[in-house]
Amino acid sequence: MNAPKLRELLLLLLSASVSAAPGSSDVAPNLAACAGEDNDDTLYVGLHILTDQSFRACSPYRKGTLEDYLRAFVGAVDLYFRESRLPAVKVVFLGASDLTEDEEHKFIRKHRDASGTTLKGGDVLKEMMDIATEDKYQDYVGSNKVIFILTWFNITEEITENKADDKVSIPDDDYSYSESSESSLEISARSKKEKKFENVGALSNYGSICSFNGIIGQDNGKNFSGVSAAATQVATILGPMYNGSIRRRVCDDEYMEPSNTPFHSSDCSTKNKLSDSSTNDMRECLTSSLKNKEEKTTNPSNFFETHKEWTPCGVSYTGSKKCEEASSTLPEGEGDCHISCCPPAIFNFIPPYAPIPAPDGQVCSSNGICINGNCSSGISTSVEG
Structure with missing residues (x-):
């Protein structure tokens, strides 16, 4: 057989072997995911933004412009997840509303520290769990929809310490804080009565996405200052389902030491307990598409292009x-x-x-x-x- 004929036969055999290769039909979806497009494995996280009075007072934007800002805020968080990792994550804007007067008292005024400019974030997250009892938030229980409170105040990991004569309730299985963290409160009270808590920018519980929990975040309401911290907390609530490069809480072997905050000890304890086997239920929850809520996404660059007066x-x-x-x-x-x-x-x-x-x-x-x-x-x- 002459050389041209031999080359033609080899090319024909190679073409046939590639088209019949096992799993070849999976190549296109994977390439689509790497390009940032949605596929059947995409994980969806919906954020409903609740703003407090301090945020609205400090923001120069009003009414429709403020809602555009909040939509762009969520769009910016989504950009942090546009990386070549699987599974892909899509963060979706579900809407925005003001905290009611009752919610303002429950989540904000009640949990300011002595300075008046800082919120005890650990206490706020505990309080947010009670919001599940309200009819308007029933749809958020056990779903991939998250309540995100946006405030101007600083946020710390502080949890109010139990006094010696306080009755400590035992949390049930769904409670975000482990029993071990309750005991660490007592240790912390004895060893670090004057402990200073740093501003962390935003706070949430590890792996809490498909139960009912929320995020408390800080932003100045002007130039999207809180986006990076918000993205970190979205990655945090995804727990073991997130496989990307956003840096989250680091838990070493000494996470239960009294020098750490009780919140840190509790979150690390939860992280150690959640294994890969716990991701099956979370996957079913997170792959529930929110595309009907997306409409048109945006980002901070689009916001300033649209509102040129700013x-x-x-x-x-x-x-x-x-x-x-x-x-x-x-x-x-x-x-x-x-x-x-x-x-x-x-x-x-x-x-x-x-x-x-x-x-x-x-x-x-x-x-x-x-x-x-x-x-x-x-x-x-x-x-x-």
């Missing part, structure tokens, strides 16, 4: 504008995803302010998009739901 510089530094020339203080190699802001012309003797991250979703070099001040490539820039 600019990233103007809301970050009052009265400032984007500098005509890029500042020499821009991070090296990150000019695409940072903006130099200059004072008004009448104050031209004042040097440029510190650079700010460009809005999440802004297109950067190599067809990437900006996420948290970094240019991320290989992520879809589509905003259609």
